[in-house]
Amino acid sequence: MTKTFFTIGIGASAGGIPALIEFFDNLPLNIKSAFIVATHLMRDRPSKLNQILSRHTPLPVIRVEKDIKLEIGKIYVVIENTTVTVRDGYLKVQKRDERIFNSCVNTLFESLANDFKEKAIGIILSGGGNDGVSGAKMIKDNGGKVLVQSPNSAEIPGMPLSVIGGDHPIAIERPGEIARQLRSFM
Template structure:
């Protein structure tokens, strides 16, 4: 069993859009089944389309992959995917709430919404990661994580399929670590 630093972080939130799923898989494939933190993954998705997204990611990873359910309690070693057409919020008791309020930056789920709610719950014990994507969603949420004392990480735009999202996050969060996907995986393995 892998030895992790004890207690520095309590959760990871990741978000992406175009190219974000491929980037997430490149990170998640390195994590062992006994990974000690829950991970919340927010990807921009088409509404009204039956998606095999959890099954696609599950084939390439060791950690458990599932869509988040209303009032579900976060568990270590599980990647929770935000369901299509819902904002995913994390409550103080570390359960999920699904919200159908207006889209933000044309997106529901919104990365910003999830990141901001996670920052309120976990503060400095949170890692936020912005991946490849074609919008500015995630920048404000990552800024909120950084202000709360959490660790802000951005995929190196030179490696992203679409640079808009990581570039916007770098411009918004000056203290963010800019890392390649391999470096992000290594960082997560060191927690």
């Protein structure tokens, strides 16, 4: 199945909310893409990320509570105690496994790489640990693009540093600059 639009996966953890706000505050209008935001969340605390992001973008922000078809011009937010994969242009929701370390970004990015190939874009923002490394590599290996928040602008630089060290992102910038650069890919 040929994909006609870009799908952008965004991964973040600690310090990710300010980075996400900066990203969406600077996102150019009329970007012909779908966005999927995966963050490390507490299993038992309902996320309000959709409400937070709604104040920083005119695009609809959707909590992904069940399987749903990806559409251009929408932001999909992975919710607490779940992981999301992309398959045949749909988001597929699964209960998060019992492991302590959350790997929701790798899970999302790996499936995005397989489904959207060169139309996949992975963005890593502030966070600790190394979630996103293997997924970013798969996106790159399948012809997609990887962009990373500059470690000196990240509240917690672990995730950006891990991806920079394990991959070759095409850009290492502040979140607002990453958002502005997306227009050049469309």
